[in-house]
Amino acid sequence: MSSRWVEQPEHVVDAPGALPAGFRASGVACGLKASGGPDMGLIVSDAPETVSAARFTRSGVLAAPVLLCQERCRLDALRAVVANSGNANAATGRRGIDDAARMQGAAAMAVGVAPEQVAVASTGVIGVPLPPDPVTKGILAARAALATDGDEAFGEAIRTTDLFAKRVAVDVRLPSGKVRLTAQAKGAGMISPAFATMLCFVQTDAGLAPETADLLLGVCVRRSFDRISVDGQLSTNDTAILMASGAGAVQIAPESEDELRFGEALDFALRHLALEMVRDGEGSRRRGRVMVHGGDDATVVRVARAVANSPLVKAALHGGDPNWGRIAQAVGAAVPDAAPLALDVWIEDVQVCSSGAAVPYDVPALAQAVARDEVEYTIGLPGEGAEAEVFFSDLSHEYVTINADYTT
């Protein structure tokens, strides 16, 4: 583990090796990426009773595959995922929907399940029609490459500007026995704390009721991909899908100790992957965590997001600049007309602002704190009982370089 902010539970142990029982996956190159790198991935569950759950971006400009999944998939009974990188199939209109439907149909035929049991996901450039030939060829090649240890290849095939692959493969010791949990994700830019620009696919051989899968995925997404910011930009394509084959020995009963323990493992996996996205934030060198406590749920979340999204706070984090005035500024912008505000601010353990006013602090201690790879900001608002955290990357020269010439 690379972050002090995500602790691996004791009953969750690394399991290098194969996918959970019932699953095969693959990733191949089909020509969607100009680089010639892997760009088409396939995951399939061979268990007919596979249970699933899904979450999507709330953008008003939804990519075609997201619209297709929402309108034409049995999201509680998915058997397969087909995902491409190199093209987001977003802002592509009626043709985009048709292209996504063709991709779904081809994958369904290739793996032998009903089309409505195949989820489609895309990531890459927005506003360019998806070329059909590479997609069809890619799906055929991906079918031929399906393997029980294909999760690594699948993870490669969904990368775009990601500098490194993001995967989890663990065994989870539950009271009723051991289950395996694997997940593959992508995400580096266009990451907003209102559900990040990312794809994440999770597999387990545990048996789960559809309601349980949906509940657990919803809770864990809210604590992970919904709480990170690289650049505060909500995407058109965000998709998270959990599939439970039930092909292992353990059936997880609702409201059981098994469910609790499995939920902890899923929470760990998704938070780990979310933190990995922040670590891989385009051009990122440092990470921050902002914790806000106060009396009102909506306000603490809004303030945490405003601080995490602030380019001034991010640039200060990048430069190791202990300029906490930027934090006060971002908080103030998030709570208009609330002045005078009894605001407390700590950077790591050093309090810099008390009840809205600067306090004398240990300058060398603060300088040392902000020079670390991970910097923690704590903000106190009036009242108590509500708390929110958001993880964020810094703003660097490399972010500008990456994003000034993305399509050219």
Add this chain to the structure above:
Amino acid sequence: MSSRWVEQPEHVVDAPGALPAGFRASGVACGLKASGGPDMGLIVSDAPETVSAARFTRSGVLAAPVLLCQERCRLDALRAVVANSGNANAATGRRGIDDAARMQGAAAMAVGVAPEQVAVASTGVIGVPLPPDPVTKGILAARAALATDGDEAFGEAIRTTDLFAKRVAVDVRLPSGKVRLTAQAKGAGMISPAFATMLCFVQTDAGLAPETADLLLGVCVRRSFDRISVDGQLSTNDTAILMASGAGAVQIAPESEDELRFGEALDFALRHLALEMVRDGEGSRRRGRVMVHGGDDATVVRVARAVANSPLVKAALHGGDPNWGRIAQAVGAAVPDAAPLALDVWIEDVQVCSSGAAVPYDVPALAQAVARDEVEYTIGLPGEGAEAEVFFSDLSHEYVTINADYTT
């Protein structure tokens, strides 16, 4: 004029030279800036019946001078402004209020008017107490330097990261005669389209009723400083003050042709200064204007701000990258759950998206359009009757450099 987006009306002519009748101003160095540059400015009207109006940031973390102005000033009858750079006197608590009050009291004594007729403004680093000695000495020196052509020196004294001074000095030909209008502003970073991080002081020798001054300033601020984005960051110190000495020959009657013409001149002056702030946006190389039309007032403003604030759109503008998918993404994020959205997008005169779908376009024409210094984005949402525009700067390497080490 440097922008095609602000046209100088025919009845408004440049008037290099002195302040409007009744006003004197000055700017001196008092040691608040480490650089030793000018950092204390004073404006005074010698006309007892001077009328004024003011607008301030809505941040929940208000700087002490803003709180002081709102609570202890006769904002419709200001006679003087004292403004410093190098220290924002924000997040400074009770002591900050006392320091601002002392600054107000010293300036009132220096220029011989009541304290509640002196507005106080500060800009610079947040969270550092204002040292009292330089302030007092600076006010005395500024009083000694007061001159009828002191607007240039005053403009210098309110600069922080501004690369160039921002001033307007024009004569306005009204049906009833000629009036003079001058204004000095600062602003380069922490510029959000919900009233920018800026200071702006406007003087005229026209006679205005307090209600007229307030109405005109409110309307013109909404069309200028409330519609620009450098980095989407609302400040703690924003202040705009209009003072009308009435020392000239023209009294402007409410709802007269004089009022209309004067309003046009004020609108020109403030939009010019707002565009100058965008042009001076920290590290900025290019400017954009986003125009959004549709059926709902709140939505078009929200969408225009989201596009103008998007670091992805800004980085694409910086790189001359015709990646309009970024615009679709920013629009979608601003209108959650609105998909599918019949979105139209033009860059300059080239339509790239129609009813939510990419359309074929003239690639060389678009490449040429996005390589200009000013790039115009037009967004059509469903419905008609509502329109909003926001001006914004690009996101550059220099922005990161400037903001990664601001205090260190």
